[in-house]
Amino acid sequence: MSSSILRLLAIAAATAAFAACSARAPTVYATPDYHSWQRTTNVVLDYPIPGHQDRFRIPRMNAVGFTAAPTMVNGKRRWEFPEGTVIAKEVYATSRPSPGAAPVQLTIMVKAPKDPRSQGGWLWLTRDLPDGTETVFMGNFCITCHANANEKHPYGDGNPNEEFRDYVYFVPGEGAPAPSR
Amino acid sequence: MATRPSRGSSLTLKVDLLLIAALALGIGAVMAAFAVSLLSFRDQLTTESLKRQGDDHFVAVETLMISGNAPQAVGYFTKVNLTSAATSIRLYRRDGTPAFSDNSTIDRVNQRLKVQRFEPQDRPPVAAPAMPTPRFNEAAGFPPRELFFRDDQGLALAGGTAYFRAYRPLINLPKCTVCHGADHTVRGVIDIRSDVTPIVKAQALTIGGAGAAFLAVVAALALIIGSFLRRVVLRPVQAVGRLCAEVTAGRFEGRVDVRTRDEIGVLANTVNTMVGGLRERFELTKYVSASTLGALTEGQEPRRATRTLMFTDVRGFTSYTERRSAEQVVGVLNRLLEQQSAVIQANGGDIDKFVGDSVVAVFSGPDGANRACRAAIQVVHLCAQKPQDCDGLTVGVGIATGSVIQGMIGSIRRADYTVIGDSVNLASRLCGIARGMQVLVSDATRSEADARFRFRGPYSVRLKGKADAQRVWILAGGPGGTRS
Numbered sequence: 256m257s258s259s260i261l262r263l264l265a266i267a268a269a270t271a272a273f274a275a276c277s278a279r280a281p282t283v284y285a286t287p288d289y290h291s292w293q294r295t296t297n298v299v300l301d302y303p304i305p306g307h308q309d310r311f312r313i314p315r316m317n318a319v320g321f322t323a324a325p326t327m328v329n330g331k332r333r334w335e336f337p338e339g340t341v342i343a344k345e346v347y348a349t350s351r352p353s354p355g356a357a358p359v360q361l362t363i364m365v366k367a368p369k370d371p372r373s374q375g376g377w378l379w380l381t382r383d384l385p386d387g388t389e390t391v392f393m394g395n396f397c398i399t400c401h402a403n404a405n406e407k408h409p410y411g412d413g414n415p416n417e418e419f420r421d422y423v424y425f426v427p428g429e430g431a432p433a434p435s436r
Numbered sequence: 437m438a439t440r441p442s443r444g445s446s447l448t449l450k451v452d453l454l455l456i457a458a459l460a461l462g463i464g465a466v467m468a469a470f471a472v473s474l475l476s477f478r479d480q481l482t483t484e485s486l487k488r489q490g491d492d493h494f495v496a497v498e499t500l501m502i503s504g505n506a507p508q509a510v511g512y513f514t515k516v517n518l519t520s521a522a523t524s525i526r527l528y529r530r531d532g533t534p535a536f537s538d539n540s541t542i543d544r545v546n547q548r549l550k551v552q553r554f555e556p557q558d559r560p561p562v563a564a565p566a567m568p569t570p571r572f573n574e575a576a577g578f579p580p581r582e583l584f585f586r587d588d589q590g591l592a593l594a595g596g597t598a599y600f601r602a603y604r605p606l607i608n609l610p611k612c613t614v615c616h617g618a619d620h621t622v623r624g625v626i627d628i629r630s631d632v633t634p635i636v637k638a639q640a641l642t643i644g645g646a647g648a649a650f651l652a653v654v655a656a657l658a659l660i661i662g663s664f665l666r667r668v669v670l671r672p673v674q675a676v677g678r679l680c681a682e683v684t685a686g687r688f689e690g691r692v693d694v695r696t697r698d699e700i701g702v703l704a705n706t707v708n709t710m711v712g713g714l715r716e717r718f719e720l721t722k723y724v725s726a727s728t729l730g731a732l733t734e735g736q737e738p739r740r741a742t743r744t745l746m747f748t749d750v751r752g753f754t755s756y757t758e759r760r761s762a763e764q765v766v767g768v769l770n771r772l773l774e775q776q777s778a779v780i781q782a783n784g785g786d787i788d789k790f791v792g793d794s795v796v797a798v799f800s801g802p803d804g805a806n807r808a809c810r811a812a813i814q815v816v817h818l819c820a821q822k823p824q825d826c827d828g829l830t831v832g833v834g835i836a837t838g839s840v841i842q843g844m845i846g847s848i849r850r851a852d853y854t855v856i857g858d859s860v861n862l863a864s865r866l867c868g869i870a871r872g873m874q875v876l877v878s879d880a881t882r883s884e885a886d887a888r889f890r891f892r893g894p895y896s897v898r899l900k901g902k903a904d905a906q907r908v909w910i911l912a913g914g915p916g917g918t919r920s
Contacts, residue, residue, distance in 0.1 A: 396605075
C-alpha cells in the first residue's frame with residue numbers, strides 16, 4: 256500500500272519536473288536593446304498605408320540584417336536577408352506623435368526560413384506592448400501586403416526594377432539615415 | 437430462503453448488460469472515431485479546396501484589377517459561376533455591397549486620379565444578391581481574416597442544402613493604393629460558397645449504414661456471446677444453485693450434469709462430490725443422537741449438567757426371541773423401538789442410544805422430568821393400545837433425574853457424545869426392576885415433576901451398586917395418560 260503511494264508520488268514528481276523542463280520561456284526576438292538598432296530608412300513614414308493606416312512608423316533592423324548585400328541575378332539585384340535578421344517596426348498612435356511618445360504597437364519580421372510557421376522565409380509577429388509577449392501572426396495578411404515589396408510599389412524608391420527585396424520595402428542603403436528620434 | 441435471484445439481480449441479466457455495454461462502448465468508440473475522422477477529413481478537404489480556390493480567384497482579381505480590366509473581372513466571375521453549379525463566387529466591396537453592381541468605384545478612382553482613367557460601364561441591373569452573413573465584418577475587419585465555415589440552409593437530409601463557405605479578404609495592396617487610396621486595408625471580400633449537400637448525404641448514408649451495421653454487430657455478438665456464456669457458465673451455475681437449494685431442503689438425490697473439463701466442470705464435480713458426502717452424513721445422522729450432532733456444532737468439551745434419564749426395556753424379550761424367527765424378532769423389535777423413538781422425540785427427548793431391546797433417552801431443560809414422565813406414560817401405553825404390534829410384549833421404564841457428565845466417550849476412532857453418572861446408573865437400575873407397563877421414577881424425578889402427575893409410593897428398594905436403599909415412586913398417571 257505504502258509502496259504504491261510512494262510510486263505514484265514519484266511518478267507525479269517526475270511528471271512535474273518534466274513539465275517544468277519542457278515549459279521553455281517564450282522567445283523574444285525584438286530584444287530590449289532594439290531601440291539601438293539602426294533604422295532601415297531615412298524616409299519619414301507618416302503617410303497612410305493599408306494595414307497601419309496613417310500612423311507614424313519607425314522600422315529598425317538588427318546588425319545581422321545589415322550584413323545583407325544584394326547579389327546580381329539575371330542583371331537584377333536580389334536581396335536575401337540572412338537567417339537571424341530581425342526587423343522591428345514601431346507603430347505610433349498618430350501620424351505625428353509628440354516627442355517622447357511611446358509606440359502603441361510593434362510589428363516584427365524574423366528571418367527564420369526553417370521555422371514551419373514562416374511565410375516567405377519570415378516569421379511575422381506582433382508584440383503586445385503592455386506585457387512584451389510576441390505572437391506569431393498565422394494569417395497571410397502580412398505577407399500578402401509585403402509581397403508588393405518585390406514589385407513596383409509606391410513607397411521609397413518604388414522598386415522600379417522589380418528586384419526581389421525579400422519582402423522588405425526599405426532595404427539597407429536606400430537613402431540617408433533617418434533623423435534620430 | 438430465496439432460491440431464485442430477484443429481478444434485476446440475475447447474473448444472466450448482468451452478463452447481458454455488461455456484454456452490450458462493453459460492445460457498445462468498445463465498437464461504438466471505434467465507430468465514433470471513424471465518423472469524426474470522416475467528417476473532419478471532409479471538412480479539411482473542402483476547406484483546402486476553398487482556400488485554393490480563394491487564392492486562385494484572388495490572383496485573378498488582383499491581376500485583372502491592377503491592369504484596370506474590371507469588365508474582364510466581371511466576365512471572369514460570371515464564367516466561373518457558370519462552369520460549376522455547385523460553387524458560386526461573389527465579390528463584395530468592403531461595405532458589403534456587391535462589386536461591379538454600379539459605377540461608384542470607377543467614379544472614385546477617376547476622381548482620385550483626377551483624370552477619366554476608366555469609362556463608366558453600362559451595368560445591367562444586378563438582381564439582389566444574397567447578402568453576406570454577419571461574419572462578413574469579421575473577414576473585412578482589421579486585421580482581415582480568412583474565414584471558412586458551414587452555412588447550411590436547413591438539414592441536408594431533410595431537403596435542405598449544406599454549404600461550405602469561405603470569405604477571402606482582398607487586401608488593399610500598396611500597388612492598389614494608387615487608384616484606390618491608402619485609407620483602408622481591405623478592398624473587398626471574395627465569397628465562395630460550395631454546395632456540399634451530395635457529400636453530406638453520402639456521408640450520412642455511410643455513417644448511418646455503419647451505425648446500423650454497428651448495432652447489428654453488437655446485437656449479434658451479444659446474442660452469440662450471451663448464448664455461449666449462458667450455455668457454458670450460467671446454466672451450470674444455475675444447476676449448481678438448484679442442487680444447493682435441494683440440498684438445503686433436505687433432498688440429496690440430485691446432481692449437476694456437467695461434462696466439461698473446464699473450471700465449471702471442476703466446480704460441478706466438486707459440488708456433486710460435496711452433495712454425495714452430505715448425503716452420507718445425512719444418512720449417518722439417523723444413527724447418531726441429537727446431542728452428538730449438537731456437540732459437533734456447539735463444542736465437544738465435557739461438562740456437568742442436570743438431566744433426566746429414561747431407560748426402557750422390553751420385558752421377557754430374551755425368552756420371546758427363543759420362540760420366534762429372527763425376522764419376526766427384528767420386525768417386532770424395530771416396530772417397538774420406532775414407536776418409542778417417535779414418542780420420545782415428540783416429547784423433546786434425545787435418543788442417546790439403543791442397546792438391544794432397550795432405549796436410553798435424555799431429557800434436557802428445566803421441564804425435562806415432566807417431559808420424560810409424559811413420554812414414559814405414552815411408551816408403556818403403546819403396547820396396551822396396539823397389542824398386535826407388540827405381539828404380547830410389554831415395556832418397563834425407569835426414570836432418574838440428577839447431575840450427569842456429558843461428553844465424548846469412546847476412542848478417537850469411535851466415540852459417542854453421551855452421559856455418564858449416578859443418575860444414569862439409577863435410571864438403568866430402576867428400568868431393570870420395573871415390571872411390564874410399569875414406570876419407576878427416582879425421588880428426584882418425582883420432586884421435579886409437576887402436580888399433574890400422580891405417583892404411588894415411596895417405596896424403599898435396594899438396587900445393585902447402591903449401598904443404601906433408594907426411595908422409588910411408581911408413576912400412576914398424568915397428562916400423557918393414566919396408569920393404574
